[in-house]
Each structure stands twice: as structure tokens, then as C-alpha cells.
Amino acid sequence: MNDLFADRVKNVPRSFVREILKVTENPEIISFAGGLPNPKTFPVKEIARATEKVLSNEGSSALQYSTTEGYGKLRDYIAKRYARIGLKVGKEEVLITNGSQQCIDLTAKVLINKDDGVLMEKPTYLAAIQSFSLFEPQFHTIPLIEDGVNPVMLRDILGSYDIKLFYSVTSFQNPSGISYSKENRKEVAEIINESDTVFVEDNPYGELRFIGEDLSPVKSYLDNSILFGSFSKIVSPGMRLGWIVAHEEIMEKLIIAKQASDLHSNYFTQRVVYQYLVDNHIDDHINRIRKLYKRQRDKMVEVINDTFPPEVKYTQPEGGMFLWVTLPEGTSSLELFDMALKENVAFVPGQAFYVKGGGENSLRLNFSNSDEDKIEEGIKRLARAVNQILSQK
Amino acid sequence: MNDLFADRVKNVPRSFVREILKVTENPEIISFAGGLPNPKTFPVKEIARATEKVLSNEGSSALQYSTTEGYGKLRDYIAKRYARIGLKVGKEEVLITNGSQQCIDLTAKVLINKDDGVLMEKPTYLAAIQSFSLFEPQFHTIPLIEDGVNPVMLRDILGSYDIKLFYSVTSFQNPSGISYSKENRKEVAEIINESDTVFVEDNPYGELRFIGEDLSPVKSYLDNSILFGSFSKIVSPGMRLGWIVAHEEIMEKLIIAKQASDLHSNYFTQRVVYQYLVDNHIDDHINRIRKLYKRQRDKMVEVINDTFPPEVKYTQPEGGMFLWVTLPEGTSSLELFDMALKENVAFVPGQAFYVKGGGENSLRLNFSNSDEDKIEEGIKRLARAVNQILSQK
Structure with missing residues (x-):
């Protein structure tokens, strides 16, 4: 009965991470596998007040159909807020979506024909692979390095293949935690500007910088670009x-x-979030999130440093929610996953984030959704599994 | 620069109705063009109470990421509610979407390859044409008649073409107001059951019946079916x-x-709507909407009957939000639209609802979003335009 379905869905697997999350529902397991914000950071009371205000002032209008582009005042707010990182955006350039995941779907819908070239980072955001896959492109990949991507390699790829778009998470990437440096952003922009490739810049974590100074998105250096954002x-x-x-x-x-x-x-939600934004100090709120995540990230780095063997490498991200661990060549993070589960700790094996294989010796750790005590205990458990797998070699 | 875009979006026009809605923003115009519910019917206070409850009891969880399928309790509520119209549905058969518009997008995504056959009613829901168009099917059409579709013609079409799916709005269709009778539902189900075609039944208006008895959806008579619903x-x-x-x-x-x-x-909204549903009597609320819309529909029918020339035909829907007017053959509703605008009244010319041309002498009138006084005045204005265009022939 497989002919019932369109070709585009025949080969798209259910998300590997979803399957892992099911395994980790056991409350005894400390999970660094998910990608959730810390619910402590949600402004519950402020959202309640904003909702009350919206419904008592303009309830009927907030519950009615609205325009496709989104709530005008919210679009204007988003556009103006970009000034803080040096980007001039007009309200008419902003379209409200259902999270940045839908940005990928809509962008692929308007740009991607079957077999068009799509360049992805290696590793890359898992759900972006899934989302693009439904439009049946030819994937190409470029490895992430410490400060972004290698400009020579990027120029070479864009010169060798027809690349319709380059999908990039430029700040505190999921899964690697890597950010493009200021210099690398400029170099990438220069190369893209000389090409027909559209630069698709996904930036859900950009506001979560807790070390160093905020950087302008690559978009600020080029024309042929689409930028995603998220609340x-x-x-x-x-x-x-x-x-x-x-x-x-x-x-x-x-x-x-x-x-x-x-x-x-x-x-309704657009109105509520807009009301929340104008009635509260969002920058103070973001600073509190940054401080919390910095403490959690510092704790994770500290315990890894104390307990992991020196041949294990890891990123020390300046923001975001993830840290990327690389085991010695030849060590399988899938095998480590099974050992770690026996120690009641979980993570996502790295190969899930690779379009065309690779990453077998890497893993992603989330630090945003566990408090410091859990991070300490969980990393110690993971260290036991890591030491065990390395001692078997 | 047209090569920038994927083929699927090159020929999809912006919605005609959107363009019309812009024209009708002038407050002096009485508009029967939109397709909005009456905002009087929105349970603003009850939603405010439900929101307060959700946020004060389980705020952090309501603001966190959740499962793709949707809130389990809401899915269960929806599944069980179908018992009232004779349909047995399990919670695991329900997926929560962004309105029934997204149901079309997701269904097309999983079923439609380029050039697959899609059968549409004539006329049909405008935004469904747009949504399916992005998946580049071959459209076929079947005319709506008073009680649904002609079974002989349906059998003939399914026998003559490869039809992957038949998209049908079986109750109080937008734009025609037509409903499939009980007999026609059974006949259609029998024909579909003998075919490989998937019956896609969009039912956003089914609860808005104000005359006659509620009918089971076609889905209750067949297996190979997908049913859409909406709040x-x-x-x-x-x-x-x-x-x-x-x-x-x-x-x-x-x-x-x-x-x-x-x-x-x-x-967040799924939780709020679920809380609203369990804390209130939704059937009482729906009955109030039915009564309101019946009064408005009756007024529209009455004034049309009193003021339109007898050669103009119109549907008298038993529910829903729309009424369909057919002018004598050869009369252009596009021309009538311009004349009506001069009288400060608006509607949607019928040809917008045809996939492959037709309907030039028809028009859609919305009765849900105007109170009785406006309906009386607006239909009188429209009658002047109708009499004018017919006198020119």
C-alpha cells in the first residue's frame, strides 16, 4: 500500500531524538538529550497579566481571524529590535510564523525544486534535515570548524555545485554550540554575495549569549539572505x-x-506576546536567562574537565543550550549511549545530526534544562560510561 | 530572477478574496465578502477564565514544548465528541493542527505527487485550491448539485481518471452553502469504497446546522477517508x-x-481551549451561535426574496455561513461587483471558487458576520445593482 503516499514522505524517518526522548521518560534517568529551555525561565505571571489585558480590552478582535503577515505591532516590534545588533529591518520584511521550524518549511516551499542543491552544516540541526527532506533536495555538506566554516572550502563548494541555498545556524548552533566569528561572518557574506546562493540564517539562540559581545547576523553584510528568529x-x-x-x-x-x-x-498568542513585550523589560528577562544558562554551562564544563579523560574533546560555547563532545576516533557514541543508559544518564548520539553519515564518535549534551546539581550528578554518571568505553579499546 | 523560486509557487496567485477584502475596508461599505464568524459569538470571558486557570495551575508546562500529536486530553475530547454524530474515533486517530487549513497542507504533503489527480467540487473552497496547487496536482472537478454530487458522474470520473483524493466539504459548503444529503453520503461512500481514491472530508461548518437534523460524516460509511475538524x-x-x-x-x-x-x-492555546471545553457547556454555546446565524440567514433570504428579480436563484442553506446566488446565464458577477461597490456593498464573485473556469454568473454572500439591520440594508443595496445589471441586458 506504499503507493498511497507521496514520494517525499516515503523515506523521511521519524525523528531519532523523539525515539530517544521516549526512552528517557524514566524519572531515574538524568537526560541531557532534549533541547528544551529551562521552564524556570518562562514568564508565567507576566503572560497571565498580558492575556487578561488583551482579552478585557480587545477580546473579540484577538479571537478573530487576522492577516497572514501577522500582527502589525508585533512585526514592527521585531523589526525595530534588530537595531540593537546593527540590522535595519522594516516591518514589511517580517512574517510571523509558528516557531522557526515553520520558517524552514515555508522557505523550502518557495525556493526548493526536487534535486535542487541545499548546503547544510556538518553537523546540522536535526529537524532542518527532516523539514528540507520533504522537498527532496540534493544535500551537500560543509564541516563546521571552531569559528564557523572554512571560506576556501565554502567558495569551492559553491563553485563546484549548483547550491540554491545554504542553511546555517550562525550562533550557538544546535547541536555543536559553535558560533561564526565576526571575521568569519564577513568572509561568508563576501562569498555568498558573489554567488546565486541564498543564505538562510536560522538564529533561535542568538539572544542567549553569556560570554563575549553580541554579533550582527551574517544578513547585515549581504543582500541575498533570509533570516529566521524565534520567541x-x-x-x-x-x-x-x-x-x-x-x-x-x-x-x-x-x-x-x-x-x-x-x-x-x-x-491570540501574537497579541498576548506583544502585550507581554511592551509591559515588561525583555532585556532584563533575557539577562536572567543568560545568567542561569551560564551557571549551568560552567558547571557542565567544570565537571567534564574534572571527570572525562583528556583525549575526549568538547566545545565551550559562549551561549545557547548545547555542548558538543568528541570521543577519540573509532569510539561509537551509539555504544556509549547504551552504557550511559545503564548509568541512568542520556544524550543524543552525534550521527543523528549528520545528513550523509559521520559523527559516529560525537554526542550532544543539553545544559539548559537541568539544574546544577543534576548536571554534576549526570556528568559524573556519563564519565563512568566514557571511561568504561575507552578502557575497552 | 524568476528562477529563484520553486515551480510550485510560480503560478499560485495571491488570494482574490484578500484583494477584495482590501477594497472593502472602507467603513461605508457593507461587506458580505468575508468569511468571518460573528465576533459576538466568541466566548471572551470564558477564555479569560480558562487561561487564568491553566497558567496558575500548570503555567510552566503549558508554555513548554510539547508533542507533535497535540495535547492528549484535547485529542481525547475531540475523539469522544464524535459519538454524537455516530462516529467512533480513537484518541490516537486525532492530530491537532493549526486550523483546518493546515489539514489540507499536511494531507497534500503526505499524499500528492506532482501530477496526481485531485478531484474538487465545483465550486470549491478557495484556499483549498491554493493549498493543493502548491503540490502541483492535476485538478479534476465535479459539479455540486442540490443534495451533493451526482453518483453516476462521480463513478464515471473515478473510472476515467486516476484520482488520488477527492476533496469535499460535505456540510454547508463554502462557498455554496450546499450539504450532502444522508442518501447522497451513503452513495458517495459506496462509490469511494470500490475505488483507490481517498475521501478527504473537510467539515468546519458541520456544527452550525440550524435547520434539520445533524448528519453523520461520509467517513462513518467508509474506511479510506480523512476527516478534518476545526474550533x-x-x-x-x-x-x-x-x-x-x-x-x-x-x-x-x-x-x-x-x-x-x-x-x-x-x-498554550490547546490547554486553554481544553480548559474552556471542560468548564463550559459547549453545546449550549453552539446552540446560541446556531440561533444567531439562523436569524441572520432568514433575514438575508427574506430580503433577497422581497427585492431580487425572480430570475435570480439562490441557495437556502440549512446551516453554515454562506449563501450562493446565481444570476441569469450571461450576466457577469464581476461587472456586478463594480456596480455593487458604487452602492457601497460587496460580495465575492463566484469565479474565484472555480478551479478551471466557470461560475461567472454566480456570487457568494456571507451572512454570519453582519447583524440583521446591516443585512437588510446591504441586500437592498445589492438588489439595486442586480436590477441595474439585468435591465441593461
Whole structure:
């Protein structure tokens, strides 16, 4: 009965991470596998007050159908906020979406024909692989290095293949925690500017910097670019509110795709989040999240440093929610996963984040959703598994 | 620069109705063009109380990421509610979506390859044309008649072409107001059951019956079927909550498509709507909507009957939000639109609802979003335009 289904869904697997999350529902397991913000950071009371205000002042209008582009005042707020990182954006360049995941779907819908070239980072965001896969592109990959991507290699790839778009998470990438440096951003922009490739910059973690100074997105250095943003990491992921920034010509097609996909994003929630933003100090709120995540990241780095053998490498991200561990060549993180489960600790094996294989000796650790005590205990458990697997070699 | 875009978006126009809605923003115009519920029917206070309860009891959890399938209790509620119209549905057969518009997108994503046959009613729901178009099917059409579709013609079409799915709005269709009779539902089900075609039954208006008895959906008579539902017409459209009912094999693919599209629907709103449903008498609320819409529909029918020339035909729907007017052959509703605008009244010309041309002498009138006084005045204005265009012939 497989002919019932369209080709595009025949080979898309259910998310590996979802399967892992099921295993880790056991409360005795300390899980670094998920990718959730710490629920402590959710502004529950403030959202309650904002909702009350919206419903008592303009309830009927907030519950009615609205425009595909999204709530005008919220779009304007988002556009203006970019000034803080040196980006000039007009309200008409902002489309409200259901989280940045939908940004990927809409962008692929308007840009990708079957077999078009899509360049992905290696490793890359798992759900982006899934989302793009439904549009049946040819994937190409470029390895991430410490400060972004190698410009020579990028130029070479864009010169050798027809690459319609380059999907990049430029700040505190999921899964690696890597950020493109200021210099690398400029180099990448210069190369993209000389090409026909559209730079698709996904930036859900950019506000979560706790070390160093905020950087302008690559978009600020180039024209042929689409930028994604999200309230998931700074307000609430359950509300599913993100946005796309794109210039007029692409925006016109994105609006058609959005309209065909679900008419518009939840208008009630758009009104509530806007009310929350104007009635509160979002920068203070974000600073509190940054401080919390820095403590949790510092604890994770400290305990890894104390307990892991020196041949195990790991990133020390300056922000975001993830840390990336690389075991010695030839060590399987899938095998480690089974050993770690016996120690009641979980993570995501790295190969899930590779489009075309690779990463067998790597793993992703989430530090945002565990408090410091759990991080200490969980990393110690993981260290036992790591020492065990390395001693078997 | 047209090569920038994927083929699927090159020929999809912006919605005609959107363009019309812009024209009708002038407050002097009485508009029967939109398709909005009456905002008087929105349970604003009850939603405010439900939100307060959700946020004060389980705020952090309601603002966190959730499962792709949707809130379990809400899925269970939806499944059980179908018992009232004779349909047995399990919770695991329900997927929460962003309104029924997203149901179309997800269904097309999992079923439609380029050039697959899609059968549409003539006329049909405008945004469904747009949504399916992005998947580049071959459209076929079957005319709606008074009680549904002609069974002989349906059998003939399914025998003559490869039809992957038949998209049908079986109750109080938008735009025509037509409903499939009980007999016609059974006949259609019998024909579909003998074919490989999937019956896709969109039912956003089914609860809005104000004359006659509620009917079981066609799905209750067949296996190879997907059913859509929505809270947009009975609670709030701005909240964008709908659902798909499908059996396990299709559901598995729909969940993958949903996950790739936007991870999950707004969880906060799912929790709020569920709380609203359990704390209130939804059937009483729906009865109030039915009574209101019946008064408005009766007024529209009455004034049309009093003021339109007898050669103009119109449907007298037993529910829903729309009434369909057919002018004498050769009369252009596009021309009538311009004349009507001069009288400060608006509607949607019928040809917008045809996939492959037709309907030039028809128009859609919405009666849900105007009170009785406006309906009386607006229909009188429209009658002047109708009499004018017919006198010119």
C-alpha cells in the first residue's frame, strides 16, 4: 500500500531524538538529550497579566481571524529590535510564523525544486534535515570548524555545485554550540554575495549569549539572505511564535506559502506576546536567562574537565543550550549511549545530526534544562560510561 | 530572477478574496465578502477564565514544548465528541493542527505527487485550491448539485481518471452553502469504497446546522477517508486550532509531516481551549451561535426574496455561513461587483471558487458576520445593482 503516499514522505524517518526522548521518560534517568529551555525561565505571571489585558480590552478582535503577515505591532516590534545588533529591518520584511521550524518549511516551499542543491552544516540541526527532506533536495555538506566554516572550502563548494541555498545556524548552533566569528561572518557574506546562493540564517539562540559581545547576523553584510528568529528561547516555546525576515520579492512568495499552509499564525498568542513585550523589560528577562544558562554551562564544563579523560574533546560555547563532545576516533557514541543508559544518564548520539553519515564518535549534551546539581550528578554518571568505553579499546 | 523560486509557487496567485477584502475596508461599505464568524459569538470571558486557570495551575508546562500529536486530553475530547454524530474515533486517530487549513497542507504533503489527480467540487473552497496547487496536482472537478454530487458522474470520473483524493466539504459548503444529503453520503461512500481514491472530508461548518437534523460524516460509511475538524467556527478562529482524523497508517505519515512543518501546534492555546471545553457547556454555546446565524440567514433570504428579480436563484442553506446566488446565464458577477461597490456593498464573485473556469454568473454572500439591520440594508443595496445589471441586458 506504499503507493498511497507521496514520494517525499516515503523515506523521511521519524525523528531519532523523539525515539530517544521516549526512552528517557524514566524519572531515574538524568537526560541531557532534549533541547528544551529551562521552564524556570518562562514568564508565567507576566503572560497571565498580558492575556487578561488583551482579552478585557480587545477580546473579540484577538479571537478573530487576522492577516497572514501577522500582527502589525508585533512585526514592527521585531523589526525595530534588530537595531540593537546593527540590522535595519522594516516591518514589511517580517512574517510571523509558528516557531522557526515553520520558517524552514515555508522557505523550502518557495525556493526548493526536487534535486535542487541545499548546503547544510556538518553537523546540522536535526529537524532542518527532516523539514528540507520533504522537498527532496540534493544535500551537500560543509564541516563546521571552531569559528564557523572554512571560506576556501565554502567558495569551492559553491563553485563546484549548483547550491540554491545554504542553511546555517550562525550562533550557538544546535547541536555543536559553535558560533561564526565576526571575521568569519564577513568572509561568508563576501562569498555568498558573489554567488546565486541564498543564505538562510536560522538564529533561535542568538539572544542567549553569556560570554563575549553580541554579533550582527551574517544578513547585515549581504543582500541575498533570509533570516529566521524565534520567541521560543526567550519567552515560551509552547506558544510557537517565530518569524522570517526577507526582502520584498521573497516575502511576497512566503506570504502565499504561509496563507496556503495555515492562513496565519495564532493571533491570540501574537497579541498576548506583544502585550507581554511592551509591559515588561525583555532585556532584563533575557539577562536572567543568560545568567542561569551560564551557571549551568560552567558547571557542565567544570565537571567534564574534572571527570572525562583528556583525549575526549568538547566545545565551550559562549551561549545557547548545547555542548558538543568528541570521543577519540573509532569510539561509537551509539555504544556509549547504551552504557550511559545503564548509568541512568542520556544524550543524543552525534550521527543523528549528520545528513550523509559521520559523527559516529560525537554526542550532544543539553545544559539548559537541568539544574546544577543534576548536571554534576549526570556528568559524573556519563564519565563512568566514557571511561568504561575507552578502557575497552 | 524568476528562477529563484520553486515551480510550485510560480503560478499560485495571491488570494482574490484578500484583494477584495482590501477594497472593502472602507467603513461605508457593507461587506458580505468575508468569511468571518460573528465576533459576538466568541466566548471572551470564558477564555479569560480558562487561561487564568491553566497558567496558575500548570503555567510552566503549558508554555513548554510539547508533542507533535497535540495535547492528549484535547485529542481525547475531540475523539469522544464524535459519538454524537455516530462516529467512533480513537484518541490516537486525532492530530491537532493549526486550523483546518493546515489539514489540507499536511494531507497534500503526505499524499500528492506532482501530477496526481485531485478531484474538487465545483465550486470549491478557495484556499483549498491554493493549498493543493502548491503540490502541483492535476485538478479534476465535479459539479455540486442540490443534495451533493451526482453518483453516476462521480463513478464515471473515478473510472476515467486516476484520482488520488477527492476533496469535499460535505456540510454547508463554502462557498455554496450546499450539504450532502444522508442518501447522497451513503452513495458517495459506496462509490469511494470500490475505488483507490481517498475521501478527504473537510467539515468546519458541520456544527452550525440550524435547520434539520445533524448528519453523520461520509467517513462513518467508509474506511479510506480523512476527516478534518476545526474550533474556528465554534470557539475562535484566531486561535488556529483544528484537527485531522485518520487511521493509523496515514496518521504516522501525517505526524512526520506535522513535525517537519512546525513541530507542534500552539500548546498554550490547546490547554486553554481544553480548559474552556471542560468548564463550559459547549453545546449550549453552539446552540446560541446556531440561533444567531439562523436569524441572520432568514433575514438575508427574506430580503433577497422581497427585492431580487425572480430570475435570480439562490441557495437556502440549512446551516453554515454562506449563501450562493446565481444570476441569469450571461450576466457577469464581476461587472456586478463594480456596480455593487458604487452602492457601497460587496460580495465575492463566484469565479474565484472555480478551479478551471466557470461560475461567472454566480456570487457568494456571507451572512454570519453582519447583524440583521446591516443585512437588510446591504441586500437592498445589492438588489439595486442586480436590477441595474439585468435591465441593461
